[in-house]
Amino acid sequence: MQKGVIPIPKSSNENRIKENIDIFDFELSSEDMKAIDSLDKGDDMSVTPPLNTIV
16 A cells, blocks of 8 residues: 555455455555565566465
8 A cells, every 4th residue: 555556355255354354554664665565576476375385
């Protein structure tokens, strides 16, 4: 939200939905923002979980 990007959370759990909406009680530090900005900006893609992972 601080960067003007709107996240789209997904949950069917009522408590998680309420937690996802409650995002205005904190702010990321400038160091955190710089760390996020430095993350890989490669191609958009979908990640498939490893075969031994229970989904």
